[in-house]
Amino acid sequence: MEDRIQKIMKNLDCSREDALQVIEDDKRIDKGEKLFELTAEQKKASKDARQVARKPTVYKFEQKRTRKADNEKAEVMQMIAELLEPVSAEFEMTNPERECVFVFKDRKLKITLSAPRK
Numbered sequence: 001m002e003d004r005i006q007k008i009m010k011n012l013d014c015s016r017e018d019a020l021q022v023i024e025d026d027k028r029i030d031k032g033e034k035l036f037e038l039t040a041e042q043k044k045a046s047k048d049a050r051q052v053a054r055k056p057t058v059y060k061f062e063q064k065r066t067r068k069a070d071n072e073k074a075e076v077m078q079m080i081a082e083l084l085e086p087v088s089a090e091f092e093m094t095n096p097e098r099e100c101v102f103v104f105k106d107r108k109l110k111i112t113l114s115a116p117r118k
Contacts (some may be wrong), residue, residue: 073097073113080111 008019025035038046074097081100085091088102101110 070097
């Protein structure tokens, strides 16, 4: 305890009584007591000082990326559609370059075509 008092006296450049008061205040604050509340004006000034000016974004979110059409995949999906339409009563091409859903023998199936890179 004496080490702590000496350390507080040295760091805060205060008397022994002030150091003991600091320790007592710390104990009361640790228990949840509000000793040093700010006034409404001080709270507002503190909040204003903590706010950071935000720059507007330079980039635009509205721009959608346009993908180049993949004719080979569309052609393969069209061939698959031609093969499956006579067999399936319910055939739906959900994405002409990628995906189709159909029913075969009372079971719903989905084919997803992917073209992996090298």
